[in-house]
Amino acid sequence: MKKVPIAPRPGWQAFAESVGFQFHTIDNEPYWDESAYYQFSLAQIEDDLETPTEQLHQMALDLIPDIVSSEQQLSQLGIPQQFWDAVKESWQRAEPHLYGRMDFAYDGKGPAKLLELNYDTPTSLYETGFFQWVWLEDQQMRGVLPEGADQFNSLQDKLEQAFAELPLPRPFYFSSVTESQEDKGTVDYLMDIALQSGLDSRYIQLEQIGDIDGQLVDLEGYPIQGLFKLYPWEFMLQEEFASTILSSDTRFLEPLWKLLLSNKGILPLLWQKYQGHPNLLPAFFDDGKTALNPGWVRKPLFSREGANVELITPQGEKLQQGGPYTDSGYVRQAFAPLPRFGDSYTLIGSWVVGDLAAGIGIREDNSLITKDSSRFLPHIILD
């Protein structure tokens, strides 16, 4: 694994905008960064990332039957009691799930360490599945990268296959928060793939979803029987239509049981069951009050994009990221340093579609906590 500088494609910004990638630059800061790429060997990809991803995914799924039948664990994970039955039923009915992303600390040597599961509303999908794929094709076409270079990125193929095969109601609705251009981009990409696979796909703004007699409805009052929502379950369960989730005849992507895996509380539960596993870091439930020791990271059960994460390196350096996720419990996880390449710290997001590993996306940040201001860099496989 190494980082290699490369000339950005001339005019890539205009191309990006022409294919729906409006958020390549966020608040005048670059988000898509093609001034360098990461290079992996095939063995690094297959042995250190692909195989562990599928194994960890299966280990996490194996925890669910115990969790849904344990009031103690459901409480520890901060699941509101009135939804315990619904979570359990969504699991027992085997409601289909689409995708997720694991974040790893990995430097090319030794086992990748699982930092967390983003299993409810993972983003950076378009950047991974489409834009870095096109980047590689372009750079090969220009003769800048060798023909033999490959990429660990079957994301779009696998998503298309999933949409074609999953038992989803039709029409199927896709929804995101109105104000977020980035989320709309992610949802547009998923809808595009769903359309290509033949699914009758429609968009509705999350705030425009209606409720008639306990049934979620679209703008015209038709029942919404299938809904992809790029919006956290833990938010939805606190909002006005929370009770409609229980009464509405609606299949959700991700299904409600994914709330258990997108939860940072899955990390201590994984550690309890598989203590010492090479890809796991020691993790424990935390009261959020006691002082953190050097070499530990504290995260809220529910948080996104590095918000409200607190960290002390083994050398005693303290880092704290503010944010809006202060209303849940916490976990404490052993610190695993992100590898440093130049001035940046590098995080690997490893995608899962259905139950298969489907590729990686790489993000860099100037800090040890990867945030929404981080940059996305492409990668190649070349031995």
Place this chain on the structure above:
Amino acid sequence: MQKKVFKRSRKAALIFMVPAATLVLQGCGSEQAVEAQVFNTPDECAAFYNPPAQCQAAFAEAQALHPQVAPKYANKQECEADFGVGRCETAPEQHAQGSFFMPMMMGFLAGQMLNRGGMAPQQQQSAAAAGGRNTVPNQPLYKARDDQSTFRTAGNTPVASQPGPTQVRPSAVQPKPATLARRGGFGAQAQQRAAAAPRQTTYGG
């Protein structure tokens, strides 16, 4: 010879996010208009060479749909402003100050007359069998105060200016429940948290 196994997608195409491709998509998917019939009464329907029993059935379906799909008004004046004096009636729903009002049914659209003379029955049946939004449901029709010659659906789509056969796009004439949905029940957390962290650009992660 061993074939190289790639770790990346065979293709990564977009059809919907790319504006030029969207045009093509719309071209391919453009909807065919289908034939339906418009009548004032079931007797008039039968006079157009249709089986009287089917005319009665279509009329009854339209009548049953009428209170569900007709536009609702909080008072009679607002309703009559749109549909004309003496052309509104009490709706089944109540609100705190009294009844809702809705326009009277002024005719009906018959979408699935099966054995009409002169038309191939298989064609009609296959359209009906396709179900969903490709067919034209039997439904009530209305007339606006300032345009008494045009039959309109409850959704205000004009369908004909005289009784008899007409061409309609099925998607434009799907009856919609006029029940008022509650909206805005999702998204409040995003609002609150955006206020706490204004730079946050995603609710994914």
